[in-house]
Amino acid sequence: AQSVAQPEDQVNVAEGNPLTVKCTYSVSGNPYLFWYVQYPNRGLQFLLKYITGDNLVKGSYGFEAEFNKSQTSFHLKKPSALVSDSALYFCAVRGQYNFNKFYFGSGTKLNVKP
């Protein structure tokens, strides 16, 4: 079975501090991994993806994510958080053989305090 887990419902961080939003996955074959961000009353916006290649992936708005195959994780990171980063973040995975269909985590609410 394919699944995504985001173990933290909420992450609180002070502006200027580094942030990490955690994601682990279970999938058949090689994973295709994505992070999306959702601002209030909006759809999801693409942040970054890992398909193959370097384990550290850089994306929009200064975010990056590290793929760790042995730990089946794809944690989202940013070196210095901004108040404007406050939003809901979703991790998503697609299996190599499960064409087209993505599985989403339950989401993590990021609160960045000034």
Added chain:
Amino acid sequence: DVKVTQSSRYLVKRTGEKVFLECVQDMDHENMFWYRQDPGLGLRLIYFSYDVKMKEKGDIPEGYSVSREKKERFSLILESASTNQTSMYLCASSFERGRLSYGYTFGSGTRLTVV
């Protein structure tokens, strides 16, 4: 930029009504999806479609149907709306060629309230 447009941002419907949620994408994407989003449950797939007139059930299809008569349009139908279908509905489209997965492009969502 790819645009996925959902016809309504907010809808209020009565129990038992037939409800249509419309989604249109403008980039000739083959794949289209309907999800519902509920707090603590993340996104759950209702139906998806690989091509015109093709549809497949997702994880929670009960109480819903879909229609894809044209490539750019994917409609979600609530046959007889119930209060437990109050939710945020998200439409998405995607284009994939082997390992060239570009992920989804989402619409802005329709917040449906059934009273």
